[in-house]
Amino acid sequence: EIVMTQSPATLSVSPGERATLSCRASQSVNINLAWYQQKPGQAPRFLIYGASTRATGIPARFSGSGSGTEFTLTISGLQSEDFAVYYCQQYNDWPRTFGQGTKVEIK
């Protein structure tokens, strides 16, 4: 199975600053990569698919990039509601696999 590795595990960022999250695949997943946001006690929220396409209703401050094995989620101008855990997931091959998550916390 494809192993997804996210870094860092925790990212401390001040409100208004930029956060850059990384996701690496153990083999190419083309652009079949999604990002999710999860807050405590809630189901994940769909943010990005196709590595860079924002889902409906997702603010423009969320952007994704990458292809193959290296991917990045950038959150520009962090707002209070953005502090959460972020997961990447590949859907290029079965089983679909998630990264272990990056927690974005207030600095």
Add this chain to the structure above:
Amino acid sequence: QVQLVQSGAEVKKPGASVKVSCKASGYTFSSYGISWVRQAPGQGLEWMAWITAYNGNTKYVQKFQGRVTMTTDTSTSTAYLELRSLRSDDTAVYYCARDYSNYVGASDIWGQGTVVTVSS
């Protein structure tokens, strides 16, 4: 609106089985695949399995093969996940989630989650 509503919390003893339901509304149930994802306390998301009501095709993570059965009921637009021979490490929140499309296997709509506790 499009939504997935899951069944309520369950408490089971080791060795027992649990069946979680996921009722879809607001869209054509048979046109989208459904994934099952679980999250143990304080841990990350773990993708378990997938089913499409269109033709009943399924995919499983190997570790669950033999212990997990997924089914769908198109008459009620409901998907089911049954997990057998429960162990304490099966304690988790279980989510169902809809595929964004036939070509994009990301999950755009999620159920609220079902807490399954395995304890003697």
